[in-house]
Every structure is written in C-alpha cells, then in structure tokens.
Amino acid sequence: MNFKIILRLMFLLLTSFSVAEAQDNKLKKATDLMGHRFLTFNTVIRVNQIEVSRNRNLGEDERALHTPARVIAFRNSLAEGFPGGKMTWSFSWLALNDTTSDYRKIRNLVVGYHYKYGDDVTFIPGAYFANAYNTTKQVNKDVHDALKIISRMVGNGYRPLSIVAGFMSAANQQYLAEKEGIHVCQGNIWSQFSIDNQDGDGAVVYPFYPSKEHFCKPSQNKKDFIDCVNLDGWSVDFLAGRREGFKDGFNSRMGVGPIETLGKYGNETGLKEMMHTTAIHFDKGFALNGFGWVTNCWELSLPYDPVSLKNWLKAIRKRWPDTKLITQGEFGLLWRKHYKSNSFNYRFVERGSGIGGSDANNEIRWFMNKDFRLALLKDWKNNTSEKVIDFTRYDLKAHEPKGMTRKWSLLGVINQKQSRPQDKPILIDSLSAGARAIIAARYKYLIK
Template sequence: MKGRYFCFTIVIRVNQIEVAPGVNLGVDERRENTLENLIKYRESIFRADPSARVTFALSDAALRDESENFRNIRAQLREYYEKFGDDVTYMLGAFFSAAYEKRAQICANVHSALCLLKDFMGPEYRPQAIVGGFVASDVIRYIAEVEHIHVVQGNIFSQYAVDNQDGDGSICYPYYPSKEHFCKPAQGDEDFIDCVNLDGWTVDFINATYCGVTKEGYNSRMGCGPIETLRPFCVEKGIEIMLVSADQMLGENFGRNNGFGYATAIWELCLIQRDGHHQMNIDETTVTAFLSALKKKYPDLKIVPFGEVGESFRKEHPDNRQLHYEFVHQGIGFGGSLENVRLYWYMNKYFRLCIREDIQRGTKKVIDFTDYTKQAAEPEDSDYRIGKIQRNWSLLGDINQKGLREQDKPIDFVRLSEAQKELIGRAEKEFGFTVTF
C-alpha cells in the first residue's frame, strides 16, 4: 500500500461519556455540540484542504436526540456526505464500551445505531467504518461478519492509565486482528477476522512509553490529539508538536515503510467552543492552521476517512502475511519527548519490538517485546449494571514499554531468550530487515 494518509475524525455526542444508551457520565455537552459549531468545523477543514474527506462519528444519544439542534446536525451531515464524501458513522459508547458493557449488548447497540443512521442518511446507507476506541475482538467479528463493515477504529496505541480504559499492546498501523484479542494481529486462517483494525490517535513514540501522566507532568498521549497537546502547550507550540508527531509517520519512516504513511487524530466537536468545559481556548481557526500546515509540509497527503484507508489496505493485503512496519524516532526535546532518546520500533505479524537508545551514553536497551505468536485472551464481559468494570484490556507481552512489572525492566538485546531471538531472526528473514542494536 502506497501514499500518505491522515484520518481526521470529528466526534459528535450529547454527553461527555456515554457508557451505554441512556447511561451517561461526565458533562452534558449540548451547549457545545451545536449546528453552528459543526458548520464552522467543516468550513475550517475545507479552507485547509478542499479535497479533504473526514469521518463524523455520532454517539448513540446524538443519533437519538430529537431536539431541533440534533435533527439539524444530522441533516447537515447528510449534506456533507453528498457534497464532500464524508463518512458518517457510529461511535461506540465513549470509546470505552468494552469497559462497561457486555459484548453481546455492544453488538446489539451497533445494529441499532446502523438502523438509526439509515433514518437520516437513507435506507441503503452503510458507513465505511465503525469508530470505537477499544473494540473487543468478538464485536469486531460481529461488525465484519453480520454488518458487513470491514474497517474498525478499534485500538489506541499505547494507552494506559489515561481516561477510562487501558489497551496497550497493539501495533499502530493497519492490521487484521485475531479472534483471541483485538490488540493481536491474526496469525492464520483459524484466528483471522476480516476487518482492518486502525489506531485512532498518533502520539509521540517517546511519550507513549510513559504510564499515564508522569510526576514531571509528561503526558503519555501527547501527539496529534488536541486535549493532551493544544490545551497544555497552546496553539502555536501545540501545532508544532502535532506536526512532529505526524512526521513520525509521514517523514523518514514513510520511506522505511515502502512509501506508506498513516497518521490519525480524533477531535470532539465540542472542543472548538472557546468557553467550553474542556477549556481548550481554541476555535475553528486552529483546525485550519493545523491541517494547512500539514498539507503544506506534505502536498501529496490525503485527508480521508478511516474506511478509505482500511479498505485500501484490505484490497492490497487480504491477510497479515506481509505485515511489517518499522519506525525510528528521536525526541524533540519538549514535553517529555526527550532529545537524547531515540526509539527503534519493529511491528509485524509475529511481534512488536522496541529498542531505546540513550544517545548521550551510547547504550541501547530492549523496552518492549510482545510476542503475538503466543495465545492471548481478553477480559470477561463488563457489566456496569452490577458494577463490573473491566478497565484493563491491554496485551502486555514479555516486556512492555510502560515498565509496570518487574519483567519490564529494560534489558540488553543479547539477554533476550533464544526463543525470542529465533522469532526475530525468522521475521528478519521473512520480511527482509535487520534489527538495529
């Protein structure tokens, strides 16, 4: 697969966290999720790139709310679909449905939402992708096999101790997930789900190694996401950080991945309300400034919906047999992205491996090795009705970048087990690369 892609998604909801249909946590956002702000948002994107096509992801309440405002929003989205080719779809819960709801009920919610979409998009309408933050493998399988949608934004690379759910352990580029665990790439026909799983937020790779927010104030989610980047660092510096974060995918690593680059961010509609509860102090001009700068840096960049990237990947790659990605990133010297640190990431069908280089000391250590050939399992169903909240859906491998366990202490490459080295050697031979150590 070739080309530079940026997936920009706008979330439209009624409440800040919709645990399940009719069950809400957090702030009521009706005052900020308005038709006026929607129009400002879409016009700001058009000013940056008239050819841009984006994803609009609606929560269950945004699909059902019968106020004049939300009826007008839904009608406007139909117009944008017809005018620009935007994808209008469903957002599961508040990105964290698996933390609160049973799998079977989540599947039922998807079906209901797709019916609600048809009410205003037309009887033949079907979105290109479903947006879900973290999506359990059984739900992904249902979406593919029953609803015949084959792209899901179903993982958030490196998220741990942030927001309402944890899910570290995946790779950050497109892959087909295993029936065992949504973070694990399928190993063969027996565990294959015909649905491309996509990361939702591109983050600085060095910040991604932190657990939540550190005592120094370093945010593990600093990157293309506005809340973790624009709010603490303001617009000018925030956009600079977002551009560098996108550059991890669209710059030198574009060449390392055979001319393919994928960066992504999900922004909420409510964020451009200057006096909104998120206290972002941004407006629609910020959206234009960021996307314009991105397009200026990469004139060939395509701003497209999740579904287009996923279906393009699916067309060229029917399975994970050629799945291999490489990334090198040196810190930017700001916000926890330490200038003296360089990371080497290798992500493929068999494993993900990260080597951390201390440039000043000239040392290299393995800080992550997640063996995808091993059996994996997701947690049992959550059920908020009885207070059963399953927060941690991570796939923490032999060594994990967050350093949470005793076994996660960084080690020299030579201290990897013979089985780990053998698996790395197998991948090097199969995919034609050499690990830098």
C-alpha cells in the same frame, strides 16, 4: 463526408479514449496504498461526556457544547485547511436519538456534508469504552440498531464504511465484519494505559487484521482471522507513548491530538509537536514502510479554535503536498485491498522533539509484524547502549477479559509502560535464546 473531417473525428475519438484511459490509470494509481501519504480525521458528536450505555452516563452533559454553529465552523476549517478533503463523523447513541432542535439541525448538517464532500457518517458505541461497561451482546445490538438509524438518516441505501469505537473487542469486530458487512473499525487506541477509562496497550500502531483471541493481537492464520481492519485512534509521539498515563508529569497521549498539544502548550508549540508526530510517519516512516498514515480524532466539544485545525492541515499540505485526506473507512479498505493477510512489516524511528515527554536526547525504534512488536530505546546524544523497552509476542495464546473491566491490554515479555517489575529495559542480548531467535528470523541484523 469530407475525408479531412473523418480523419479529424477519428483523431478526436482516439484522443478521448487515450485521455479517459490515462484518467482511469491515474485514478487507480491514486487509490493504491503504497507510495502515498494518508491522513484520516474523525470527530465525535455526543450528548454526555461518556455515554457508557444507552441509559447510563458518566461525566458532564455536553449539550451546550454541541451547536450547529460549531459544526459549521468546524467543517469550514477543514475545507479551508484541506480543500477536497473528507472526514468521518461519529454519533453516539444519544446524539442519534436526541430530539432537541440543535441535534436535529446537527444531524441534517452532517448528512449534507456526506453529499457535498463525501464524508462518512457512522456510530461510536459507548463513546469510546463500550466493552468496559457493556456485554459483547449489548455492543452488537447497539451497533446494529444505530446503523439502521444512520441508514435511514442519510438515505439512498447508505451504509458507513467504518465504525469509530475507541476500543472494540475481537468478538464485536468479528460481528461487525460477518453480520454487518463493515470491514474497517477504529478498534484500538495504541499504547493507552492508565489514562481515561480503559486500557488497551499491546497492539500494532498501523492497520492489522485482529485475532479472534484478542483485538490487540494480529491474526496468526485463517483459523483465528477476523476480516476487519483494526485502526488506531490517533497518532501519538512514540517517546511520549512509552510512559504510563501521566507519569513524571507528562501526558502519554501526546501526538497529533489537540488536548495534549494545543491545550497543554498553546498554538505555536502545540502545532510544532503535531507536526513532529506527523513527520515520524510522513518522512522516515514513509521511507521505511512504503506508505505513511497519520490519524486524528478531534471531539466536537473540545474548547479549541477550529482555526488551529486549519493551520495544522495547511502545514501538512505545504510540507507534504501529495497527502490524501480521506475517510478512515476508505483508508482501511485500501489497506485491506493491498494486504490480504497480516504480511506487514512496519518500522519506525523517532528522535524526540524536546516537547513534553518527547525527550530530545532519546531515539526510539519500533519493529512490528504479525509475530511480535519490539521497541529499542537509546540516548543518542550520550551514545548509550540501545535497550529493549517492549517485546510483545503475538505467536502466544491470548485472552480477552470475560467480564466488564477497564483492563484490556496485551502485555508481553517486556512492556513499554514499565508498570511491572519485569518491564525494566534490558539489552537485546539479555533476552532469552528463544526470543532472540524469533527476532533474528525477521531482523537478523539486530542480533549479534
């Protein structure tokens, strides 16, 4: 063989290895948690508004709102707004089992999206509020049986990477991890209190491993550790989120969700608030935490033009072009790969948007770690003193309700919702000596 040809082949071979190695390194780098901005997006497909159990419903029948045409328009909007992005589809028990033509077609469409886009297909027990209406044992059975249905439906040995739950008790998350082998659960709706059908304030807003004592409490050690990454339901504006339900005429759930933004304020102002909430995490939050995460749930039945979804996604890509839209299961597993325990130290700073309950004159700072969460609020325009509006200790014993109830919150020394007399905001120096010592161990600069 010609010597020049041999040299050329060797060069091409070495080059191909170099390119392959570079691609592998790029892939590894792209799948690291730190240094990246992540967006997760899921939807809920159900038959009734609130399917509290397999055979009991509350609210309206939503069959007419769930059509193949709506599914197609919805997924096309995501594909056009964020090419290459992936999402999570969650089916209720009835939506998995409904035999009418529309629901059969919807299930086939979503399975096709899994193979076309890499979307995750999963289950939502109880349509958000499973533990308010079902025993722990029943929730486990619903999850087990639904996962079998989904595996058959998708085929090829498929198992979802996560569960969508709204709220899910510690015992159910432990079952999910240990018996079903699923290690990511959208298991808390951060700051939810006095709104919808279940309360669950008191958790950490970014991912954490829950304690066996309470799903809102981060695990403290190996003894109470649950190997299930607990995710928030949708990102909210911190200033709006400190309110109790609809107090003062505002919606405490306002953030990136369409109901509280597009539905309340219209497309232009609604998008402005959605982008404001996104920026909390992708600008200052990214700088403070080393990564940023925004999550959203947009129920398929909501009466909003999917074009609004496309506009939000396009705006995100334009402002933060490095953003990665992946399934919530993929994101949770990235977090799990990076954090082997609750060694996180999350910090956030927000000045209000001036929309709804996001007061333009206020600044809020949040500090969250496995020992406690702390929120400080001040009027930055009038230069008022910063006060503690939430101090929730996680090093103390916690208990979940024993029966079925809406009250699943973990309320600390001071809670942001101000639903109790003890929740009146105070100066940080007015906290007990023990509380100040715990804070100083983490953030010495906060204590004089």
